[in-house]
Amino acid sequence: MIKNVHGNTVDLLGEAIVSGRYAVGGSIPSESMLCEELGVSRTVVRESVKSLVAKGLIVTGPKVGTRVLTEDQWNWFDPDVITWQAKAGFTPEFVRDLQDLRRVVEPAAVRLAAVRATADDIAAIEAAYAGMKHAIEKGGDYVTFDLRFHQGLLHAAQNRMLVQMSKALNALLRTSFEISTAKKDGPKSSLPLHRAVLDAVIARDPARAEKAILILIDGAHKDIEQVLGSRRRLPRLSRPARPIKVT
Known part of the structure; x- marks a missing residue:
């Protein structure tokens, strides 16, 4: 824009x-x-x-x-503030704050999605999943479709405040997806975990959906903590997402 x-x-x-x-x-x-x-x-x-x-x-x-x-007085739910922080570079404290927020918000949102998701919501999440699968098998932009998958879940909760909160969460999601993509077979191993979340939402099973998303979140948390512990530089979100290359 x-x-x-x-x-x-x-x-x-x-x-x-x-x-x-x-x-x-x-x-x-x-x-x-x-x-x-x-x-x-x-x-x-x-x-x-x-x-x-x-x-x-x-x-x-x-x-x-x-x-x-x-x-602590800045509006961290303002997308511009998040974008400026992303350009400046994330601090470990900032990333951990977002990780905590994700663990609180996303499981609750997925429980709601399992109850409230419309046919259009399911179709959008399915399309995002198909894009992730295609990127793994044929190469391409996995991160963008992964973001769409999680944004679709938050939208499917049919809660306007959660949709607004997703704008702040996007920064963490993009960071964790970049780290996951950089790991050998990271996206391939996480794909069935995404399928488990989607299948639970389709089955209208809130408890199973919550359990599945927590497995995904905890895996991402572990990946990010490894990067923070190694003191390697976190991905800069001002750059395009790293595509998957199929050899």
């Missing part, structure tokens, strides 16, 4: 804050300095600052100026 001048300015300032260019508790540059640095009008800068205030990144006022807030 192509953003306008305001959207681009919000992105530039947001990325600068999340990456630590502007220190917590410190001031961001003045309006005039930002206008000159970014080549935009005062109106654009003011509207961008308002957007960042709404996202919890900064506070502004006559006595405090415009200052960067601590991370």
Whole structure:
């Protein structure tokens, strides 16, 4: 999606804050300095600052100026904040926060999906599964279809708040899928686990669906902890997903 001048300015300032260019508790540059640095009008800068205030990144006022807030005050359910963190690089603490969130949210969502999923929901998840299977057998973009599979499950819960929460979870899902894809036979070994989740949803069996998704989540958790423990660099989500190559 192509953003306008305001959207681009919000992105530039947001990325600068999340990456630590502007220190917590410190001031961001003045309006005039930002206008000159970014080549935009005062109106654009003011509207961008308002957007960042709404996202919890900064506070502004006559006595405090415009200052960067601590991370615990940022809106971590805002897709832009997640995207900026992804570009800056995930910290182990951030990834573990998301892992905890996933273990709380996704099993509950899958239980609901097993009760509420429509025929269209099932068809969308089946199509995503078919894309994963094709990528394993013929090569291609496995990660995108894996994301669609899990997004389909959350959508099938028929809960608007869970759908919004999935935007935050996407960052963790993409990270864990990238790590899984990099492991030898990782996607191939996880495919039947995905099938077990889908079959349980189709069978309208909430308990079985929850048990199956927990097996998937715990496997992903183990993979990520191995990467964090080895201090290898986590995947950068600003890059395209790594395709599977069939030899």
